[in-house]
Amino acid sequence: MPDKYQLPCSCGKLVLVEPIQAGETVRCECGNELEVPTMRLIRLLPRAPRTEPARAARRSWPLMYGLLFAAGLTTTVAGLAVAGYYQWGRSRLHTEETRWDDITAAERMIDKMPVDVAWEEWIQVRDFGLGVQQPPEFMIHRHVSRIWRKFVLGGLGVAGLGLLLIGLAIVLPRPRRRGHRRRAAADKRATRP
Numbered sequence: 001m002p003d004k005y006q007l008p009c010s011c012g013k014l015v016l017v018e019p020i021q022a023g024e025t026v027r028c029e030c031g032n033e034l035e036v037p038t039m040r041l042i043r044l045l046p047r048a049p050r051t052e053p054a055r056a057a058r059r060s061w062p063l064m065y066g067l068l069f070a071a072g073l074t075t076t077v078a079g080l081a082v083a084g085y086y087q088w089g090r091s092r093l094h095t096e097e098t099r100w101d102d103i104t105a106a107e108r109m110i111d112k113m114p115v116d117v118a119w120e121e122w123i124q125v126r127d128f129g130l131g132v133q134q135p136p137e138f139m140i141h142r143h144v145s146r147i148w149r150k151f152v153l154g155g156l157g158v159a160g161l162g163l164l165l166i167g168l169a170i171v172l173p174r175p176r177r178r179g180h181r182r183r184a185a186a187d188k189r190a191t192r193p
Contacts, residue, residue: 005045007034016048065169072165075158083155086148093141093148 006014009028017026022039036042061069110118 004048005042006048007036007045009034014048017042017045019043062175065172065174068165069169072162072167072169074162075165076162079155079157079159079162081155083152083159086151086155090145090148090152093145094138095142095145097138 002018002020004016004018007017007026008014009030009032011028011030011032013028013030015026015028015034017036019039019042021036022042024036025033026036027033037045113121
């Protein structure tokens with residue numbers, strides 16, 4: 001931001017001018033036209049106090065706080081993605097108990113088999129057994145659902161940690177800038193007559 005200088009008007013008001021306006025004519029609020037001094041002489045005018053916009057001071061965010069916010073946001077999104085994925089998978093599992101009540105349907109199927117096919121099936125069962133006993137599908141799904149529930153809770157915990165990091169980045173007090181006091185003192189010295 002270029003330095004501005006105070007050009008006095010005969011009405012008592014001060015008109016702010018910049019070195020780039022040297023030699024031009026400016027108008028005061030009262031209507032008087034004032035001649036801006038040359039580049040060399042404009043620097044002899046009193047310097048206008050610097051006013052930094054409040055928005056610029058508000059916008060500046062130290063790097064540490066920005067990184068903390070970014071890490072919190074990334075952690076929150078990742079945790080919610082993991083929790084959402086595994087919860088969606090859990091919702092597709094069939095964990096309702098399946099009953100073995102329909103034995104009569106199996107008996108009817110065996111009754112409809114031709115004798116030679118039924119005999120071959122019997123020989124297979126007698127010689128090789130029924131095979132490795134597998135738990136019913138709903139039991140497997142219940143076990144998988146319990147494991148995936150841990151992933152859902154872990155993802156929600158990670159998302160909570162991310163929200164905590166975001167909250168810290170927003171709530172923690174900002175450190176004061178080092179040159180702030182020196183600049184204010186220099187501005188005061190420049191405005192003294």
